[in-house]
Amino acid sequence: MSIGAGRPQSPFDPETSRIERVLCFTAHPDDIDFGAAGTIAAWTAAGVQVSYCIMTDGDAGGFDPGQRDEIALLRIAEQKRAAALVGVTDIHYLHQRDGYLEASHEVIREVVRLIRGLRPDIVVSMHPERNWNRIQKSHPDHLAVGEAVTRAVYPALENPFAYPELADAGLAAYKLPWLWLFAGPDERENHFVDVTDHIDSKLEAIHIHVSQHPDVDAMERTVRGLMLKTGRRAGLPAGRSAEAFHVVAVNGPATIAGF
Numbered sequence: 074m075s076i077g078a079g080r081p082q083s084p085f086d087p088e089t090s091r092i093e094r095v096l097c098f099t100a101h102p103d104d105i106d107f108g109a110a111g112t113i114a115a116w117t118a119a120g121v122q123v124s125y126c127i128m129t130d131g132d133a134g135g136f137d138p139g140q141r142d143e144i145a146l147l148r149i150a151e152q153k154r155a156a157a158l159v160g161v162t163d164i165h166y167l168h169q170r171d172g173y174l175e176a177s178h179e180v181i182r183e184v185v186r187l188i189r190g191l192r193p194d195i196v197v198s199m200h201p202e203r204n205w206n207r208i209q210k211s212h213p214d215h216l217a218v219g220e221a222v223t224r225a226v227y228p229a230l231e232n233p234f235a236y237p238e239l240a241d242a243g244l245a246a247y248k249l250p251w252l253w254l255f256a257g258p259d260e261r262e263n264h265f266v267d268v269t270d271h272i273d274s275k276l277e278a279i280h281i282h283v284s285q286h287p288d289v290d291a292m293e294r295t296v297r298g299l300m301l302k303t304g305r306r307a308g309l310p311a312g313r314s315a316e317a318f319h320v321v322a323v324n325g326p327a328t329i330a331g332f
Contacts, residue, residue, distance in 0.1 A: 083264035097197040100214035102152035103282040110275040111268025117160025124163040133171035155281040176220035184225035189244035198222035200257025261319040265307035
């Protein structure tokens, strides 16, 4: 269920917009579970195919100095298990260095490559703008993901002359309908999804990332509290939980053609 009471109007109407395939981009293993796992669980339960692209292996994460040599493999394994809990089995990695991610043409080209290959109805990404109210949302790698994906979806994705080696490999230009951004400034939010029925799946997925949570109880209290707060911002009845997005119509009936 998607709503948006009392907020900037969402351009996305779930009653009329087709969703068959979704591709999600994040910086690190666990980002997608904190940001959008409830929405993803709702999509997969409805038969939507969802894929993930994690740009780094999370090699700078964790708290145990003794895990440095194995942390990347551990986090990849955690993400695989967490994804399965919300119905996702297709996971791609760009293997960029954790903490050093930039919106380089190397990264943008790989984003274009993957979107052209999968041709989703919706791309979900971290937001390119910093959230000053809760700066923990705005890790520099998160911002880099948002910038790289935004630059990829327009104009490179739909420009047949951008990254011509991709067209030569059979990956034709593609006009993406929707871009959904999360973890951005609160004032950018224009679309909310009621995920009350999928809280348990979301929290189970987050719990899998044990290498990242030294205080599991505090993490769960915080996540539950933030989801309830988001539900209130969305205008939901008391006790309902939501996830928030900044939805951008990239290509639709009102789009003017051109680069």
